[in-house]
Amino acid sequence: MLAVQVARESQAVWALVRRNFHLIRRYLGWEVVFLFYNVVNTLTIGLIGLAMPAGTARNREVVYLAIGALLWNFLSILFQEVSNSVQWERWEGTIEYSFMAPIHRLTYLGGVCLWAVLYGLVRTVVVLLGVAFFFHISVGGADLVGAAMVLLASSVPFIGLGLMAAVLPLLSTERGAQATQVIQGVLLLISGVYYPVAVLPHWIGWASVLSPATYTLEYVRQAVLSGAGVVSLIPVSLGLLLSGVVLIPIGLIIFTVAERYAMHRGTLKRNG
Amino acid sequence: MGAMPAIPLDRVALEASGLKKSFREREAGERHWRQVDAVAGIDLVVPRREILGILGPNGSGKSTLIRMMATLLIPDAGYVRVFGLDATRDRMAVRRLINRVSVEASFFKKLTATENLAYATGLYGVSNRESQQEAARILERLGLPAQKLRVPLEQLSRGQQQKVAIARALLTSPNLMLLDEPTTGLDPKSRREVQEFILEVRATHDATIIISTHDMEEADRICDRVAIIDRGRFVALDTPKGLKSTYGQGGDSLEAVFFNLIGSTLEQDTIDA
Numbered sequence: 001m002l003a004v005q006v007a008r009e010s011q012a013v014w015a016l017v018r019r020n021f022h023l024i025r026r027y028l029g030w031e032v033v034f035l036f037y038n039v040v041n042t043l044t045i046g047l048i049g050l051a052m053p054a055g056t057a058r059n060r061e062v063v064y065l066a067i068g069a070l071l072w073n074f075l076s077i078l079f080q081e082v083s084n085s086v087q088w089e090r091w092e093g094t095i096e097y098s099f100m101a102p103i104h105r106l107t108y109l110g111g112v113c114l115w116a117v118l119y120g121l122v123r124t125v126v127v128l129l130g131v132a133f134f135f136h137i138s139v140g141g142a143d144l145v146g147a148a149m150v151l152l153a154s155s156v157p158f159i160g161l162g163l164m165a166a167v168l169p170l171l172s173t174e175r176g177a178q179a180t181q182v183i184q185g186v187l188l189l190i191s192g193v194y195y196p197v198a199v200l201p202h203w204i205g206w207a208s209v210l211s212p213a214t215y216t217l218e219y220v221r222q223a224v225l226s227g228a229g230v231v232s233l234i235p236v237s238l239g240l241l242l243s244g245v246v247l248i249p250i251g252l253i254i255f256t257v258a259e260r261y262a263m264h265r266g267t268l269k270r271n272g
Numbered sequence: 273m274g275a276m277p278a279i280p281l282d283r284v285a286l287e288a289s290g291l292k293k294s295f296r297e298r299e300a301g302e303r304h305w306r307q308v309d310a311v312a313g314i315d316l317v318v319p320r321r322e323i324l325g326i327l328g329p330n331g332s333g334k335s336t337l338i339r340m341m342a343t344l345l346i347p348d349a350g351y352v353r354v355f356g357l358d359a360t361r362d363r364m365a366v367r368r369l370i371n372r373v374s375v376e377a378s379f380f381k382k383l384t385a386t387e388n389l390a391y392a393t394g395l396y397g398v399s400n401r402e403s404q405q406e407a408a409r410i411l412e413r414l415g416l417p418a419q420k421l422r423v424p425l426e427q428l429s430r431g432q433q434q435k436v437a438i439a440r441a442l443l444t445s446p447n448l449m450l451l452d453e454p455t456t457g458l459d460p461k462s463r464r465e466v467q468e469f470i471l472e473v474r475a476t477h478d479a480t481i482i483i484s485t486h487d488m489e490e491a492d493r494i495c496d497r498v499a500i501i502d503r504g505r506f507v508a509l510d511t512p513k514g515l516k517s518t519y520g521q522g523g524d525s526l527e528a529v530f531f532n533l534i535g536s537t538l539e540q541d542t543i544d545a
Contacts, residue, residue, distance in 0.1 A: 008397030015394020019380070019387070026382035026424065093378035096344050097440075101395035102367035263346045266295055266336070 009107040016111025020119070035123060039130035042069040045194065046135055059137060060225060066131050067221050068193040074124040074151065075158050075213055076184060081116035082109075082162025083180040087169040096269055105256055109166075113159045120155075139224055146233040147223035153237040153244075154216035160247025161187075161212070167251075167258040171267070192217055212243055285448050285480035286318040286341060290350030292504075293336050310336040312504035314350070318482060323474055325495030326484040327530060333504040334484040335375070338452045341482065342372045354448055368396075371446035375453040377433035381426040385411075385436045388425060389443060396444040403443050410439040413472075415465050431462040438466060442473065449473070451483040455490060463487070467494050488527040498526070502534040 024031055046069065049062035089095035098108065131137075165183050169176030190197070190204060191213035197205060208214045219236045222228040262268045291314040296305040311333045318324050328334050339345040341352050343363045352359040354366045379388045386404060393403035408418055414435040425433055434454060441449060451470070455463040471494055473479050485491055491498050492512045499509040508515055512526055519529045 011397050011399070012395045015391050018394070019383070019391040022383050022387045022391075023380060092380050093376055094380060096339075096342075096374070097372075097378060097392060098395065100342060100344060100367055100370075100372065101392075102364055103395055104364075260346070263344060266293075266339070266345055268344055269339075 009103055012101065012103045012107050013111040013114060016108065017115045017118070020112075020115040024119070035126055038073055038123065038127050042066060042073065042127050042131055043134050045069045046131060050135075062135055063137055063139065063225060064221060065194060066135070066137070067224055068217060070124055070128055070131065071151065071213070071217055071220060072188065072193045073127055074120045075154065075216070076188075077120035077123055078116045078155060078158045079162045079165065079184055079187070080180075081119060082112055082159060083165035083168070083183075084177065085109075085112040086166050087177045087180075090169060099259070099268060105259065106252060109163060109252065109255065113162070116159070116162070117155055141227040142224040143227050143229050143233075144224070146228060146230045147220045149230060149237050150216055150219045150223065150233055150240070153240040154212055156241055156244025157212035157247045158244075160244055160251045163248065163251025164254055167254050170255070170258045170262050187211055187213055190214070212240055215240060283319050284317055284353075285320045285322070285355060286316070286482065287353040288314055288316040288341070288350065290315065291337070291340060291347050291352065292349040293333075293340060293345060293347055309504050311340070311347075314501075314504070314506055316499070316506070316509075318480060320480050321474060321478060322496045323470065323481045323483065323494055325491035325498040326482065326501055327486070327488065327491055327498055327526075328484070328501035329534060332501045332534075334501055335452055336504075337501070338372070338450050338482065338484055341448075342370060342450050343367055369446060370448045370450060371441035371444050372450040373434070373437045373441045373452065373454045375456050377425075377430065377437040379425045379433065379436070382424050384424055385421045385428070385439075388436065389440055392440045393443045398443060406443055407439050410442055411435060414438065414469055415462070431458040434458060435462070435466070438469065442477075445477065447479060449479055449481045451481060453484055453486065455485065455487060463490070470494055488525065488530060492526045500530060500533050507533050 046062050046066045049058060049065045052058040052061050086095065089098055101108075161183075165180040168179045172179070186207075190200065190208045191211040192200075192208060193213070197208035197214055200208060215236055219228070219233055223233060259268070291311055292309070293311040294307050294309045297308045298305045314333075314337060316324075326334050326337065336345065340347050341354070341359065343359050343366055346360055354369055357366050357369075359366050380391070383391075386407070389403055389407045390400050394400065408421065411421065412418065416432055416435050420428060420432060425436065428436070434457070438451075438454060441451075454470075455466050458466065467490060470481060470483070474481055483491075483495065495512065497509060497511050498515060499506045500515070501507070508519060508529070510518065515529045516524065516526060519532050520526075521528060521532065
């Protein structure tokens with residue numbers, strides 16, 4: 001019985017991943033445009049570093065900025081894919097059908113998250129290739145395995161934050177999607193994507209400790225720029241995983257409560 | 273209202289009792305919210321394999337009632353039981369037994385019918401190959417050419433989309449099908465094909481069907497019993513023949529029964545508008 005249930009839920013996860021893949025194929029033109037913009041945006045940010053006088057510091061600055069742009073690219077895709085999943089279903093009018101299916105909400109959200117991680121990784125690798133081709137940067141002393149470990153660990157809390165943000169379109173048809181953009185903007189501001197968090201004014205700087213992206217950026221940069229090894233990165237990776245273990249159930253609980261609220265208010269349908 | 277037959281519990285597909293649902297509404301420019309009773313106390317027993325029609329004017333509560341049966345809305349009061357399972361408490365188990373077709377054929381419009389059906393049935397644990405074969409059979413029966421399965425849904429007519437929606441619901445082999453105005457906007461031929469198919473589904477799948485409609489002829493033709501709903505309440509529930517003999521003037525059409533029962537409401541709505 002349990003095996004049947006697991007097989008059924010796995011099939012549902014796969015159905016969600018496959019659906020999103022088909023959607024990407026149908027909107028391929030837009031995908032190319034978004035990808036082109038991502039690559040160009042990352043290059044222009046890296047070029048700011050090239051404005052510095054030639055030398056080791058300049059290379060370091062270019063890599064510092066490129067890491068920020070690449071990581072933000074990955075994490076923001078992750079956050080957006082998860083948080084926009086509900087909004088997307090609303091636009092298409094399919095939300096009632098998806099939510100009426102006899103699967104656990106965790107399964108639905110798990111499918112959305114799995115797709116987000118796969119899609120984010122593919123897009124980020126393409127941008128990375130563009131950056132490597134354009135700047136010819138040497139990262140010989142970098143510990144790329146350690147950087148990848150921190151990055152993957154940071155996906156977990158970001159999924160938790162995405163789940164919390166996905167609640168907003170569930171609660172408000174009109175303003176939910178806008179509110180998720182505000183959350184994303186705040187994370188961009190406080191996480192030290194393009195600058196050390198130490199430069200933030202005190203009244204906002206304290207909030208940087210709350211963002212998982214702050215740690216991701218700091219320790220990926222340590223791995224790439226200073227060659228910090230896997231062993232030294234294990235504590236922060238575990239910390240990020242642990243924060244995800246806390247944030248995902250909280251996100252799921254909030255989502256479930258919000259869904260129940262929507263079912264009381266009748267806002268689950270297309271128009272809210 | 274027509275007398276409700278005593279039905280043994282093991283033969284009951286759906287039971288609703290004291291069902292109520294209200295919403296807060298505010299017109300554009302209004303400052304205060306007002307409470308609108310969408311469903312204002314409905315009792316209903318639907319035996320297995322029955323086709324029950326729900327007739328009512330716009331805004332009478334048909335869709336709200338079907339949404340509560342479909343586990344998409346939680347009632348303010350009362351309950352819905354599907355094959356003995358509570359639609360609120362045993363939501364997951366109920367969802368395995370039901371499926372729904374809504375008035376809008378809700379799909380990912382850029383995806384083909386095949387891709388949409390693969391997604392929808394995947395959520396129910398139906399394998400892709402199985403669903404494709406069965407979908408082709410159902411859609412052929414409904415008069416949709418096989419090549420239409422491979423074009424984006426947005427390129428299909430509304431009637432064709434609605435046929436895909438019916439196939440989507442059937443592919444999960446529901447014991448209870450909830451059809452919310454499934455033939456609205458369909459041409460007469462498509463409407464007739466869908467009606468024939470509904471009768472066939474009941475005969476071959478041991479399915480119970482609850483259908484809301486504006487089409488009196490449809491209700492008269494395919495429904496075993498018809499409930500007429502007005503302002504969230506059933507004002508009559510009986511066989512089409514029973515309704516005509518009780519409320520019709522000289523045993524005429526179901527349309528005459530409908531106007532006799534809720535004509536005053538329609539007139540009032542016209543004045544209000």
